[in-house]
Amino acid sequence: MFERSRRAAAQLATQPVAERIQRLAALRRVVLARQEEIVDRIQSDCGKSRSDALISEIFGVLDNLAWLEAHVAKMLADRKQHTPIALMGKTSWTWYEPLGTILVISPWNYPFYQAIVPIACAYVTGNAVIYKPSEWTPLTGLVEDLTRAAGFMEDAVQIAYGDGAVGAALIEQRPDKIFFTGSTRTGAAIMAQASRHLIPVELELGGKDAMIVFDDVDVQRAAAGAAWGALTTTGQSCTSVERLYVQASIYDRFRDALVAEVRRLKQEVDSDGDADLGAMTTDFQVKIVAEHVADARAKGARFVTGGDWDGTSRLIPPMVLDGVRDDMKVAREETFGPVIPLLPFSSEEEVIRLANDSPYGLTASVWSKDLDRARRVARALKVGGVSINNVMATEANPALPFGGLKQSGFGRYKGEQGLHAFCNVKSVLIDKDSAKIEANWYPYTAEKYRLFSDLTRSLFSDGPLRLAKFAIAGLKLERYSNRVAKTGRQKK
Ligand code: NAD
Numbered sequence: 001m002f003e004r005s006r007r008a009a010a011q012l013a014t015q016p017v018a019e020r021i022q023r024l025a026a027l028r029r030v031v032l033a034r035q036e037e038i039v040d041r042i043q044s045d046c047g048k049s050r051s052d053a054l055i056s057e058i059f060g061v062l063d064n065l066a067w068l069e070a071h072v073a074k075m076l077a078d079r080k081q082h083t084p085i086a087l088m089g090k091t092s093w094t095w096y097e098p099l100g101t102i103l104v105i106s107p108w109n110y111p112f113y114q115a116i117v118p119i120a121c122a123y124v125t126g127n128a129v130i131y132k133p134s135e136w137t138p139l140t141g142l143v144e145d146l147t148r149a150a151g152f153m154e155d156a157v158q159i160a161y162g163d164g165a166v167g168a169a170l171i172e173q174r175p176d177k178i179f180f181t182g183s184t185r186t187g188a189a190i191m192a193q194a195s196r197h198l199i200p201v202e203l204e205l206g207g208k209d210a211m212i213v214f215d216d217v218d219v220q221r222a223a224a225g226a227a228w229g230a231l232t233t234t235g236q237s238c239t240s241v242e243r244l245y246v247q248a249s250i251y252d253r254f255r256d257a258l259v260a261e262v263r264r265l266k267q268e269v270d271s272d273g274d275a276d277l278g279a280m281t282t283d284f285q286v287k288i289v290a291e292h293v294a295d296a297r298a299k300g301a302r303f304v305t306g307g308d309w310d311g312t313s314r315l316i317p318p319m320v321l322d323g324v325r326d327d328m329k330v331a332r333e334e335t336f337g338p339v340i341p342l343l344p345f346s347s348e349e350e351v352i353r354l355a356n357d358s359p360y361g362l363t364a365s366v367w368s369k370d371l372d373r374a375r376r377v378a379r380a381l382k383v384g385g386v387s388i389n390n391v392m393a394t395e396a397n398p399a400l401p402f403g404g405l406k407q408s409g410f411g412r413y414k415g416e417q418g419l420h421a422f423c424n425v426k427s428v429l430i431d432k433d434s435a436k437i438e439a440n441w442y443p444y445t446a447e448k449y450r451l452f453s454d455l456t457r458s459l460f461s462d463g464p465l466r467l468a469k470f471a472i473a474g475l476k477l478e479r480y481s482n483r484v485a486k487t488g489r490q491k492k
Pocket of ligand 1: 107168187203206237238
């Protein structure tokens with residue numbers, strides 16, 4: 001696979017970006033035309049509701065493809081950069097070139113979105129891709145089928161099926177970059193393995209995202225946002241609301257509104273879009289949720305909804321938890337299920353401290369009519385993205401870079417910064433073919449030392465005549481440098 005990939009990468013790198021953009025447009029049309037079939041495949045691998053598959057995966061993919069189509073040419077065009085006065089006469093550029101073969105390793109929660117979006121970003125920048133889906137949701141044959149139908153270059157996108165051992169074997173083939181999305185534990189293992197070959201990695205890992213609700217909000221709307229943010233894809237989203245901090249003065253009112261909202265939800269792996277949330281995807285994740293729930297119960301949490309779950313069924317009912325303490329697993333570890341722990345707070349300072357007291361730092365949301373306060377809190381949060389008066393909204397905009405801090409990983413994908421993460425950002429400085437001998441070239445002499453000191457002082461000191469002084473010092477130094485380059489160091 002790697003041999004074929006490297007050949008494809010060499011060919012792809014010579015192709016005009018406009019041709020690759022055409023492939024993305026074709027892929028968008030293919031996905032659109034085959035939408036219902038793809039939703040069927042996502043549902044059968046994941047057990048999510050049909051609307052979850054449509055809204056988070058199909059719409060998300062199309063939105064990202066459309067955004068790339070519209071903006072990639074500009075983002076990959078050679079860019080003229082500022083050239084400082086000390087380098088007068090030159091021009092400076094950045095060129096955005098492919099890296100080679102990108103290994104994309106993805107998790108099971110958004111198997112279509114987490115396949116197509118990184119593949120599209122890597123391909124459009126001119127890289128070949130080897131994509132390893134999760135063994136739990138491989139969507140076998142689908143990505144090959146779609147990229148072939150869209151006319152992607154042969155061997156430029158190859159799929160490697162298998163588990164973690166296959167992922168580790170692929171890393172040994174030394175891809176030019178690893179783009180990994182998944183758990184913090186696996187991310188650390190991949191980084192350790194990659195470090196042996198100095199392969200750059202980008203890690204999009206887990207989260208324990210906080211939603212912070214101040215007492216001046218529209219309670220109904222915030223409760224509706226909380227229900228969706230915590231329960232979309234049955235809570236199996238890296239940016240799910242996993243800690244819901246509510247200001248004490250509206251705590252009871254908010255909890256009641258949230259409970260009313262949650263009680264209205266319909267849970268089913270449906271066939272027509274008429275269900276809110278579906279099932280959990282894997283039994284091992286069900287076990288983690290059961291463990292967190294048992295820990296919360298043992299430590300005194302009250303289950304306002306969902307208390308009757310049998311502890312094993314994949315259709316875990318949404319659980320709103322009251323009386324949650326900081327030391328419970330539901331308040332500290334990634335649950336990745338439909339569990340909503342409510343935590344009261346009294347002041348702005350307190351909630352910032354509580355929200356930041358986490359090993360994770362993916363995203364958060366802050367809800368308040370007072371936008372100054374919301375912005376202040378958003379700035380104080382140690383996370384990679386914040387939605388204000390909305391939830392999971394930063395990741396809904398393909399123009400915004402996405403990624404985390406702390407144990408949520410590092411690097412950014414999506415947006416311009418994310419696209420450039422798939423590039424060798426090559427710096428280029430172009431000098432005219434002039435006769436000029438640079439002052440910093442040899443020979444170094446005592447006179448040059450004195451003139452260079454004058455130039456340095458004039459350039460970096462303060463004062464109105466700075467540039468004039470620099471021009472005079474520069475002229476003297478240039479004249480001397482040209483002369484001494486010809487005559488050489490004079491023997492004493
Ligand atoms: P996981 O880490 O178990 O597996 C992810 C992928 O890594 C799978 O394809 C798996 O086969 C592969 N893998 C496992 N061990 C490997 C190894 N040693 N070498 C190479 N590859 C290996 O994660 P998961 O359970 O599939 O996904 C859930 C996790 O993903 C959650 O923690 C969730 O928060 C996170 N996630 C993060 C984001 C994000 O963008 N930050 C998005 C979605 C999911």
